[in-house]
Amino acid sequence: MCLGIPGEIVELLPGRADLATVEIAGVRRAVNIGLLGTGGPGGVQVGDWVLVHVGFAMSKIDQDEAAATLKLLKGMGEAYTDELDALAGSDIT
Amino acid sequence: MCLGIPGEIVELLPGRADLATVEIAGVRRAVNIGLLGTGGPGGVQVGDWVLVHVGFAMSKIDQDEAAATLKLLKGMGEAYTDELDALAGSDIT
Amino acid sequence: MRFIDEYRDADRARALAARIAALCEPGRHYKFMEVCGGHTHTIYKHGLEDYLPESVQLVHGPGCPVCVIPMGRVDDAIAIARHPDVILTSFGDMMRVPGSHGSFLDAKAAGADIRMVYSPLDALKLARRNPDRRVVFMAVGFETTAPSTAVTVLRAAAEGVRNFSVFCNHVTIIPAIKAILDSPDLRLDGFLGPGHVSTVIGCRPYEFIARDYGRPLVVAGFEPLDVLQAVHMLLVQLAEGRAEVDNQYTRVVPWNGNPRALQAINQVMELRPHFEWRGLGFISHSALRLRDAYADFDAERIFQVPGVRVADPKSCQCGEVLKGVLRPWECKVFGTACTPENPIGTCMVSSEGACAAYYNFGRFTRRRTKEATHA
Amino acid sequence: MRFIDEYRDADRARALAARIAALCEPGRHYKFMEVCGGHTHTIYKHGLEDYLPESVQLVHGPGCPVCVIPMGRVDDAIAIARHPDVILTSFGDMMRVPGSHGSFLDAKAAGADIRMVYSPLDALKLARRNPDRRVVFMAVGFETTAPSTAVTVLRAAAEGVRNFSVFCNHVTIIPAIKAILDSPDLRLDGFLGPGHVSTVIGCRPYEFIARDYGRPLVVAGFEPLDVLQAVHMLLVQLAEGRAEVDNQYTRVVPWNGNPRALQAINQVMELRPHFEWRGLGFISHSALRLRDAYADFDAERIFQVPGVRVADPKSCQCGEVLKGVLRPWECKVFGTACTPENPIGTCMVSSEGACAAYYNFGRFTRRRTKEATHA
Amino acid sequence: MITEEQVLERIRRTRARRPRLRDERITLAHGAGGKATQSLVESLFVAAFRNPALERLDDGAVLDLPAAASGTSGPARAASGPSGETGAACADEMSDAASTALGDETVLADGTVNPAPMSRAGEPGSPTVFADDPAATARMSDAMATAGPRLAFTTDSYVVSPLFFPGGDIGDLAVNGTVNDLAVCGARPLYLSAGFILEEGFEVADLQRIIASMAAAAQRAGVQIVTGDTKVVGRGKADGCYITTAGVGLLDRPITLDAATVRPGDAVLVSGPIGEHGVTIMLARGELDIEADLTSDTAPLNGLTEALLNATAGVRVLRDATRGGVATVLNEIAQASQTAIVVDEAAVPIRPVVAGACELLGIDPLYVACEGRFVAIVDGAHADKALTVLQTHPLGRDAAIIGHVHDDPPSLVLGRTAFGGTRVIDTLVGDPLPRIC
Amino acid sequence: MITEEQVLERIRRTRARRPRLRDERITLAHGAGGKATQSLVESLFVAAFRNPALERLDDGAVLDLPAAASGTSGPARAASGPSGETGAACADEMSDAASTALGDETVLADGTVNPAPMSRAGEPGSPTVFADDPAATARMSDAMATAGPRLAFTTDSYVVSPLFFPGGDIGDLAVNGTVNDLAVCGARPLYLSAGFILEEGFEVADLQRIIASMAAAAQRAGVQIVTGDTKVVGRGKADGCYITTAGVGLLDRPITLDAATVRPGDAVLVSGPIGEHGVTIMLARGELDIEADLTSDTAPLNGLTEALLNATAGVRVLRDATRGGVATVLNEIAQASQTAIVVDEAAVPIRPVVAGACELLGIDPLYVACEGRFVAIVDGAHADKALTVLQTHPLGRDAAIIGHVHDDPPSLVLGRTAFGGTRVIDTLVGDPLPRIC
Numbered sequence A, B: 001m002c003l004g005i006p007g008e009i010v011e012l013l014p015g016r017a018d019l020a021t022v023e024i025a026g027v028r029r030a031v032n033i034g035l036l037g038t039g040g041p042g043g044v045q046v047g048d049w050v051l052v053h054v055g056f057a058m059s060k061i062d063q064d065e066a067a068a069t070l071k072l073l074k075g076m077g078e079a080y081t082d083e084l085d086a087l088a089g090s091d092i093t
Numbered sequence C, D: 001m002r003f004i005d006e007y008r009d010a011d012r013a014r015a016l017a018a019r020i021a022a023l024c025e026p027g028r029h030y031k032f033m034e035v036c037g038g039h040t041h042t043i044y045k046h047g048l049e050d051y052l053p054e055s056v057q058l059v060h061g062p063g064c065p066v067c068v069i070p071m072g073r074v075d076d077a078i079a080i081a082r083h084p085d086v087i088l089t090s091f092g093d094m095m096r097v098p099g100s101h102g103s104f105l106d107a108k109a110a111g112a113d114i115r116m117v118y119s120p121l122d123a124l125k126l127a128r129r130n131p132d133r134r135v136v137f138m139a140v141g142f143e144t145t146a147p148s149t150a151v152t153v154l155r156a157a158a159e160g161v162r163n164f165s166v167f168c169n170h171v172t173i174i175p176a177i178k179a180i181l182d183s184p185d186l187r188l189d190g191f192l193g194p195g196h197v198s199t200v201i202g203c204r205p206y207e208f209i210a211r212d213y214g215r216p217l218v219v220a221g222f223e224p225l226d227v228l229q230a231v232h233m234l235l236v237q238l239a240e241g242r243a244e245v246d247n248q249y250t251r252v253v254p255w256n257g258n259p260r261a262l263q264a265i266n267q268v269m270e271l272r273p274h275f276e277w278r279g280l281g282f283i284s285h286s287a288l289r290l291r292d293a294y295a296d297f298d299a300e301r302i303f304q305v306p307g308v309r310v311a312d313p314k315s316c317q318c319g320e321v322l323k324g325v326l327r328p329w330e331c332k333v334f335g336t337a338c339t340p341e342n343p344i345g346t347c348m349v350s351s352e353g354a355c356a357a358y359y360n361f362g363r364f365t366r367r368r369t370k371e372a373t374h375a
Numbered sequence E, F: 001m002i003t004e005e006q007v008l009e010r011i012r013r014t015r016a017r018r019p020r021l022r023d024e025r026i027t028l029a030h031g032a033g034g035k036a037t038q039s040l041v042e043s044l045f046v047a048a049f050r051n052p053a054l055e056r057l058d059d060g061a062v063l064d065l066p067a068a069a070s071g072t073s074g075p076a077r078a079a080s081g082p083s084g085e086t087g088a089a090c091a092d093e094m095s096d097a098a099s100t101a102l103g104d105e106t107v108l109a110d111g112t113v114n115p116a117p118m119s120r121a122g123e124p125g126s127p128t129v130f131a132d133d134p135a136a137t138a139r140m141s142d143a144m145a146t147a148g149p150r151l152a153f154t155t156d157s158y159v160v161s162p163l164f165f166p167g168g169d170i171g172d173l174a175v176n177g178t179v180n181d182l183a184v185c186g187a188r189p190l191y192l193s194a195g196f197i198l199e200e201g202f203e204v205a206d207l208q209r210i211i212a213s214m215a216a217a218a219q220r221a222g223v224q225i226v227t228g229d230t231k232v233v234g235r236g237k238a239d240g241c242y243i244t245t246a247g248v249g250l251l252d253r254p255i256t257l258d259a260a261t262v263r264p265g266d267a268v269l270v271s272g273p274i275g276e277h278g279v280t281i282m283l284a285r286g287e288l289d290i291e292a293d294l295t296s297d298t299a300p301l302n303g304l305t306e307a308l309l310n311a312t313a314g315v316r317v318l319r320d321a322t323r324g325g326v327a328t329v330l331n332e333i334a335q336a337s338q339t340a341i342v343v344d345e346a347a348v349p350i351r352p353v354v355a356g357a358c359e360l361l362g363i364d365p366l367y368v369a370c371e372g373r374f375v376a377i378v379d380g381a382h383a384d385k386a387l388t389v390l391q392t393h394p395l396g397r398d399a400a401i402i403g404h405v406h407d408d409p410p411s412l413v414l415g416r417t418a419f420g421g422t423r424v425i426d427t428l429v430g431d432p433l434p435r436i437c
């Protein structure tokens, strides 16, 4: 129900200010972008990614934040691997 | 279209002055008898035969006339047989 | 079945046949028209011609109610049926009658709600059961059938059923017979009168035929012995030099018809100034329409039918067949382009149509079938 | 798929799991509630508990919009759908939710015209295409979904679509969380905040949880790494003795939510004085209805729904499950009388319902499944 | 001017042409079993699927299986695609087919798709022989000594309305109908499949009744329903319940039932009174407001065909007289055999109540469907024997010889009317009836 | 307080019970191929028709015919009524059945109805032998030397909406689906029947397209459509065109495909990417306003199954993954074999566009129907060989090993998620999808 899925805006529909075509892994659907608009900081344009819920774009995906989160997770993974290595290098095991 | 078929009135439907059940070789249907009525010389009652057309009784069958027609036909048949016999009895053949 | 089986007796038929043969003057050809399609049906269905000498020819008349409906009326009915809220009802015979863009069956397949009924009262019942739909009854038929439509309209009015109407195509038999009699290309020796029409109109209306045209008419029943006997009665009149209206079908037809039925027709309907008959063209005072008092039940007014006149297909010779000028098989398309499964003309549709009856039942000559079956 | 697959990476999960394990104080038990059914779904669908130490327990919350609809509202919707001219539309999840006399699917089988739609806009489109029918949209959902309903009503009003209305069952998340916090029988250490609700309402509305109840809340995304990371963030707060509102799902959730969406809700809807939640009873100011200005689009007014309160089945313990007091399998009928194919309670219907998610995906303990799959 | 004789010749030629489908849309007539159905089937189905078994348009297809035990376990020629020739209807092409099945050729249309089709099944093998069977006739060993078993295979969809009617329901109809199509091929019905298309909202209690009827009918006929399928369609996309059964039967007697073998001098029999099923259905709909004490004749005919085939070798062809009635069946036979079939109408067994209903409705009982009656064409010399056997069986008590086969006019069915006249009895046109099966 | 372990045991027992039908009316779920369909089939159909072939609920019934050429031409036990035992599904009861078919007993339930069932067919006869076949394995001669041929027999009704969709239409679906049900029984599909239920008003041009597809599909699969039937129902009583096909195939290889033989250590394969058909249909309806470059996977699988069965003797069971998808098929197998099937979800071939559409709609591709994919359970030792053979075939290019069989927890399917967790994968409940076949 609260299912939301990220999709890329590939086209703003001409003559319909609130409609855009969104593509998700090759699947396309017209989505209402009225809750985001096309101007201003929250507004969307072609190439933006949005979260789609029941046919509406609810939120613009912040790609910098996404990258930061992933980087953080990656860092944890590397730190974890380092620790494991350190552990493996120690004499305890 | 002008198909009419003789059936016997087996029941006058209670509470519906214009409806009667007609039976034809064991087949029963409610038939409108409003065009004949139930009183007077043309009127029908249980045991009468009527000509049924598109769900309406169109005419009461006159059983005397029917018998007379058959008798006439029979007479012709007998006369015909007599003639044949006469023919057979003659010397011509 | 009583009043049926007795009149299908082969022994009696043979006796009558002998009488008929005996009555025919050698070298003379007799041409009788059976006005009513019911007779045509009987003749072929029972192989009645097997009992008639070659010199007696039965000519099929215009008395098949389905056959005389012009294409334009079929088109009009389909136009009515196309209204999404309409249920068009009709007798089964009408379903395959070709309009200019297909039959009721085709219209039904294309989405129209068209249903067969056994009685106009069943159409009224359908209207009562479907208050959100408009039920139209496609009324066809001669005076036999018109009273049932009239009674149904009276019932609808009495009960205040507002969603029922009649597309009235009832026709009257006398003008059609008169048109035949007036047509220059046909010589007839007498008529078999329509038995069931006569239960309503009686025998008097035919008197002008004897009086003005000097032709005998015998009102005949629909079992094969009835028809044979009526032929016999016609031959007797001719042999005696008479031309009268006579009644073979006395068990069913009162001389004066059915006054209640006539009254019902008269109360609800009136004669149209003129009406188009398939193949025969316009004939004045030959059909019925609803009176103004019953305008609310008149589909013709409710739906403002286009009423376009549609020309019959070029190859169609139904008019000639209906007038008895052509025998069915003499039509150019008979049995090849025009068959019961793909009829061009109306006469190939109803089992009372001369072409259909001849094709379905009578397609083989007496001689050939006799060879096959009596061998 | 971008923004999805990256957050399903097993290697990163293992690293996070190690961090999480390391953060857990020995002997201490952690109980976190994932408020949103979407999280519940993720947890079981991806087998996320395999990555959590035994001492971390995820407790399922009331954030499954379908699960909280009381029987009476289902009955009301079916009563609306029974009008012959009505097409009731709803999201697929609603179709099998039991009312007191069966579900939408049963009502549909019994003759009601009930259809699934993907979007409320699809319901509006249906109304445009069926001008002779009345199309009712069964609106369910938290703040995530309410804006789409609001925009649809605004569209219908702007276009003057007269045969479209909404049966509004939108609920709000904050009162539900508050009800949980106020319930005496549950001890929670923190919350996973509902990611998609927060795209609309932002993170501020949760601040009272940290401030007044001293519990941390981390707004979390719906991929399994999101959830794991959020658990990690909760544990970090606990380890550091903090109780704050934090946002794991920064790529999607702005701290202030979506002002246009809030504005749409506010324009079309207003808070109800109170609303019944399945298993939780009446909660004040916990749901939305249409404002008087949009009364023409309010199915509740158009159809004058009976609004009867229906008691839950005796055996149903959905309320306890929704509050996190019982784990799904602790309900007496779980998996025997109540299964996804024959649900007694709502939680067994939606794939976001705790019982359904646990039954469908999670039915085996971590230990047993580990044996089976890692052997 | 053209003569009547010339017209008749013109019609004969027109009729001899394959029927052409001219309609743009399907109408109810296409399902009525008469001329429209024939033109649909011939113009579309036969034209597209073309193979000998199908082209016979018999009640069922007669198929030769490869002799499994002989080791030539490759597929019958059938497996070589639509151009294969193994399939033969009702055994007439049996010997051809048998030798095909014996041949070593294992032609597969698409070697890539079906590689090495028989590499594991073992070859070569010894052809099966009939050595131990002194009782076998020469004809029999011709037919059977060299071939794998012959199967009959048939299907029918049942869409009758109403689903329940006096004397039966769609369930026993679906079993009996398919059993009968196998039986009239001369086969011993063994196995049935059943595909259900159910309308959303259909009452389970009704389905249960239908299934119980099917089980009872299967037991009565001695067949098993071994496989099935269920689909549900939305409300308004069906009419409660449709059932399609298919059946497999074994042709283990060395006979050839084939309409083409009918010849002048043969007798025409029906196994019982006609038209009861069709009229029952018509009245059961309630729309005509007609009541009559009448039940459907639905019944499994395999016992009766067995009895007949066991008793006499003179049977040329059997047909169950379903949609289109006896008239249509006789026309099919007359056309296949180029004979004239003359029916003595007075001899046709018809219950009075059926006759009455038909008179009232203006329909001809010869065109009304039966679901438990067959037409048999029997060598004239065996006709009395055949009649006696039928009349001895409970389902054939009222069997009758209703006519004979003549040579002229070819391909036509004529009725000698009770009245003593003669008429043509053509194939059904249109559909005067509601859905009857 | 009850423990989680106890609850699981309680659930296990509940699940092991035969499903009971509680519904009063048929809903769309009963046609979706999941739990509701199972309970309908088991509570009604199997309960009423009860026979071993049916009870296996396999893709098709496997039937032993009496060995025609051997002279014991009496009917198989099947003819003794529903209590007979000849029918066995997918060969597992083959030897039982074979000896039955050989026996001299010709029990007929109703001697009156089926008198003297074999008096003309000649008896006794010599049993067929395999003497000339040195290559035959012992197992093979066990199975085949003593029996008549074994047939596979199956049926399916097709009600897909829309009738035409990217990659196919109801016509090739109806051919391929039935071919596939025969193929996954290990049979060589030979003959098909086709029953059409047409809605009044259906366009003849559309019917013609459908029939052309059927003919092409039959040719591609190397089968013949040998018999058929056409019914027309009134407008609003169908949805254009429904087709029911039944199929007969020959089981001429001495193998035993049976879900019950699956054992721990076996490998689970799929023959190609999953879910394309179901998603294609969903999108083709247009109601979701979703577009994607996707076509149905409908295809005849008999070439592929032939290739696989020819290449390895290690195949335990094959199932085409239609309604209910791969998940439901695996559950059926796990339950029949009392094993645990563990699927490595990352290994399941799914095209990105299918995955995308499923994410968008919130459905799980494991439950989405394919019409040209099968699941094979193969002896672990033969798995790589099997995979290579499949991948060599054009229809199996993307085949994959997607999991393995374990012993615990019995009767369950588990998924090892790409994320590294574990979940249960149960049978489909309800129906997220429109009519797909």
Ligand code: SF4
Pocket (backbone or CB within 6 Å): C315, C316, C317, C318, C319, C321, C328, C331, C332, C333, C334, C335, C338, C343, C344, C345, C346, C347, C348, C349, C355
């Ligand atoms: S054959 Fe056809 S066109 Fe010619 S007269 Fe007869 S019905 Fe009319």
Ligand code: SF4
Pocket (backbone or CB within 6 Å): D315, D316, D317, D318, D319, D321, D328, D331, D332, D333, D334, D335, D338, D339, D343, D344, D345, D346, D347, D348, D349, D355
């Ligand atoms: S098992 Fe069923 S009744 Fe019990 S809490 Fe879950 S959904 Fe509710």
Ligand SMILES: [Mg+2]
Pocket (backbone or CB within 6 Å): E059, E180, E181, E319, E320, E321, E322
């Ligand atoms: Mg048949």
Ligand SMILES: [Mg+2]
Pocket (backbone or CB within 6 Å): E059, E060, E154, E155, E156, E181, F228, F229
């Ligand atoms: Mg058949």
Ligand SMILES: [Mg+2]
Pocket (backbone or CB within 6 Å): E059, E156, E177, E178, E181, E322
């Ligand atoms: Mg049949």
Ligand SMILES: [Mg+2]
Pocket (backbone or CB within 6 Å): E228, E229, E230, F155, F156, F157
């Ligand atoms: Mg199936």
Ligand SMILES: [Mg+2]
Pocket (backbone or CB within 6 Å): E199, E235, E236, E238, E239, E240
């Ligand atoms: Mg219905």
Ligand SMILES: [Mg+2]
Pocket (backbone or CB within 6 Å): F059, F180, F181, F319, F320, F321, F322
């Ligand atoms: Mg299958």
Ligand SMILES: [Mg+2]
Pocket (backbone or CB within 6 Å): E228, E229, F059, F060, F154, F155, F156, F178, F181
């Ligand atoms: Mg099947």
Ligand SMILES: [Mg+2]
Pocket (backbone or CB within 6 Å): F059, F156, F177, F178, F181, F322
């Ligand atoms: Mg299948």
Ligand SMILES: [Mg+2]
Pocket (backbone or CB within 6 Å): E155, E156, E157, F228, F229, F230
């Ligand atoms: Mg058939």
Ligand SMILES: [Mg+2]
Pocket (backbone or CB within 6 Å): F199, F235, F236, F238, F239, F240
């Ligand atoms: Mg339709």
